[in-house]
Amino acid sequence: METWILLRSLWEMKEIFCQKFQTYYLPPPSHLLPNNLSGLSVIVTGATSGIGLQTAQELAKAGAHVIMACRNTKAANKIACQWKEEAHNSRILNVEVMELDLLSLSSVRRFAIAWEQRAEALHILINNAGIFLMGESQKFSDEGFEQHIHVNHIAPALLTLLLLPSLLRAPMSRIINVNSVAHHCAVVESKYWNSRIEERKFSSFKAYGASKLAHLMFLKTLANKLLEQRKTSIQCLAVHPGVVNTNLVPAFQKKSFWMFDPAEGARSVLFCATSADVVAHLVRGFAYYSCYCKPARMSPRAADMDACMEVWQKTMEILKLDVDYLSNMYDNLN
Structure with a gap:
């Protein structure tokens, strides 16, 4: 099985070295957006750097109400002020900052409560923030979970579930999970989400890939479950933005010619968040897109x-949420 996974992974990942050439035809990020996104509310996690920063900025410039959900609120407020100053001769940008630390499930719950108290519609949720502790040994969050699975899957899953009522208030809404081609290299072993394995058997790359695979499988299950409850207005998309020169990339790889810059990496995320074309490719409310849009x-x-259902059940168990969470949520909305 390990050999089969390795061979398939190599086949899928070969394209990352050609990604610049194969996406030469894509326009700049701003050209992928509708002319006016005013009236739309968008939450972008991890919006102070990399893909998240570029995504949030382009959406704000297009007129959306952008919520920068970040751990470092000081940096986020500074960035938001700079954007507003730069745009003073054009439209007024509607950007705000809210604190969100994905290494703390308590922080996720506080964020969701603060947002839900507004009783407003949320049109787009972009789960962008993530970590890749390349080459490092196992690290666990204060709540006892391996950090890759905590930040890249468990916390975004909780955030998504808690924001569903707000997403359902919109006539049409989207959940965008920023994924990775690395999910092809992984298997999900949920027993290791909150237990230590032998140090010599631990691989940060495998842990990262497994967290992204779980992230993908959970979203696909959520899309199915939303359809089972009733005809839903929520569309669920996962997207691989390419291999991008961000703070997740080790310093020795920063100048690799084949890597995208953050603006190039944001293209597929923006496309999935706003394009009407993605609807044609949704299967039971879900689709997976590449960096080619x-x-x-x-x-x-x-x-x-x-297997997807096993990931769902394990996640709900960890989050201490009832298996009937979705049906109960719908009942409370009526």
């Missing part, structure tokens, strides 16, 4: 709905 292949493990 086109539908792409997922790992066969993400196509296994029994």
Whole structure:
């Protein structure tokens, strides 16, 4: 099985070295957006750097109400002020900052409560923030979870579930999970989410890939469950933005010619968040897109709905949420 996964992973990941050439035809991020996004509210996690920063800025410039959900609120406020100053001769940017630390489930709950108290519609949720502790040993959050799975899957899953009522208030809304081609290299072993494995057997790359695979499988299950409850207005998309020169990339790789800059990495995220074209490719409310702004292949493990359901159940168990959470939520909304 390990050999099969390795061979498939190498086949899928070969394209990252050609990503610059194969996406030469894509326009700049701003040209991928509708002319006016006023009236839309968008939450972007991890919006102080990299893809998240570029995504938030382009959406704000297009007129959306952008909420920068960040751990470092001081840096976020400084960035938001700079954007507003730069745009003073054009439209007034509607940007605000809210504190969100994905290493703390308590912080996620506080954020969701603060947002839900507004009783406003949320049109787009972009789960962008993530970590990749390349080459480092196992690290666990204060709540006892391996940090990759905590930040890249468990915390965004909780945030998404808690914001569903707000997403349902919009006539049409989208959940965008920024994923990675690294999910092809992984298997999900939930027993290791909150338990230590032998140090010599731990791989930060495998842990990162597994967190992204779980992230993908959970979202696909959520899309199915939303449809089972009733005809839903929420569309669920996962997107691989390419290999991007961000703070997740080790310093020795920063100047690799084949890597995207953050603006190039934001293209596929912005496309999935706003383009009407993605609707044609949704299957039971879900689709997976590549950095080419086109539908792409997922790992066969993400196509296994029994395995996806196991990820869902384990996640709900960890979050201490009832298995009937969605039906109860719908009942409370009526």
